[in-house]
Amino acid sequence: MRLSTFTAPGRFWRGNLHTHSTRSDGVLPPEEVCRRYHAEGYDFLALTDHFVGRWGYPIVDTVPYRTAGFTTILGAELHSGAMANGELWHILAVGLPADFAPSNSPDFVPRPDQETAAEIAERAVAAGAFVAIAHPQWSGLTLADARAVTAAHAVEVYNHGCATGCDRPDGFAIADLLLTEGRRLSMIATDDAHxxxxxxxxxxxxxxxEENEPGALLAALKRGEFYSTQGPELRDVRVEGDRVIVESSAVGSVIVQGWGTGAKGVHGHSMTRTEVPLDRLLNSPWLRVSVIDAAGKRAWSNPFWRDVAGGNPRHA
Known part of the structure; x- marks a missing residue:
């Protein structure tokens, strides 16, 4: 079985799905945020300012900042309902229509008559968005919280802003627990840049x-045809018998994770084709791959399911 991420037609496009500007609590105006991402070699960007009344429920029009080689996807970070810790939910929604109806979220304080997180996530998915549970570790998210948002396509497993700002970047614990319970989710890495x-x-x-165009990118995101990275490249992931074959840029570790405690790592130097035996993972219904380079930078495949051709059961 070869992952559909690597067999799908087209090419890979680099993008950030979580970004803020002066339209909420970022420090740069939207046009400068877009300029910087374009200048840094990104192919696309979703500007996702905080969708609260304090800033007028912004879904920022970034269409004027598109060029022949750079596109944007409209979106927002949605806030509605209280988590178990009493704080307001953060739901990332990429691909929202410009007229997406506001929730009753005037600020970052939960209100008793707000939509729940599950309800606003369902509404965003129905409106065409790719939806992710944002920064679980930073939010203090419990597994019970995460279980409630059944419409989400993905979990934000690495958030660079949470890494640099408070050393709480992680979402893998929540994502792996949901996967082990049978949720078929993908995983995203983002900046959450302010x-x-x-x-x-x-x-x-x-x-x-096939195209660096919002509709095509959103469809691929919903199908799970992407991987996440801090720099290393994934070039192929496939299952052959009792092993996973990973082709990548030069890395020092390749690790396959699965159900429960199941995991197996192979370590070396400048590895570009790595075979990982599945002796500890033969009964795991899902697998995912991490690679780590000599600088400690990582890349992560999406989880893939062994009962589905191409590994990914989601459809746009």
Whole structure:
């Protein structure tokens, strides 16, 4: 079985899915945020300012900042309902229509008559968005919280702003627990850039698509045809018998993770084709791959399911 991420037609496009500007609590205007991502070699950007009344429920029009080689996807970070810790939910929604109806979220304080996180996530998916549970570790998210948002396509497993700002970048624990319970999710790495600290250009997605165009990119995201990275490249992931074959840029570790405690790593120097035996993972219904280079930078495949051709059961 070869992952559809690597067999789908088209090429990989580099993009950031979580970004802020002066339209909410970022420090740069939208046009400068877009300029910087374009200048740094990104192919696309989703500007996702905070969708609260304090800033007029912004879904920022970034269409004027598109060029022949750079596109944008409209989106927002949605806030509605309280988590178990009493704080307001953060839901990333990429691909929202410009007229997406506001929730009753005037600020970052939960209100008793708000939509729940599950309800606003379902509404965003129905409106055409790719939806992710944002920064679980930073939010203090519990597994019960995460279980409730059944419409989400993905979990944000690495957030660069949370890494640089508070050393809480992780979402893998929540994502792996949901996977083990049978949820079929993908995983994204993002910046969550505000440009108030070194929170930018540190984690991104590589989306496989025939076109660098919002509709095509969104469809590929929903199908899970992408991987996430801090720099290393994934070039192929496939299952052959009792092993996973990983082709990548030069790395020192390749690790396959699965159900429960199942994991197996292979370590070396400048590895570009690595075979990982599945002796500890033979009964795992899902697998995912991490690679780590000599500088400690990582890349992550999406989880893939062994009962589905191409590994990914999601459809746009």
């Amino acid at each position: 440009f108030s600290e070194p929170d930018h250009f540190g984690g991104w997605v590589m989306v496989k698509s």
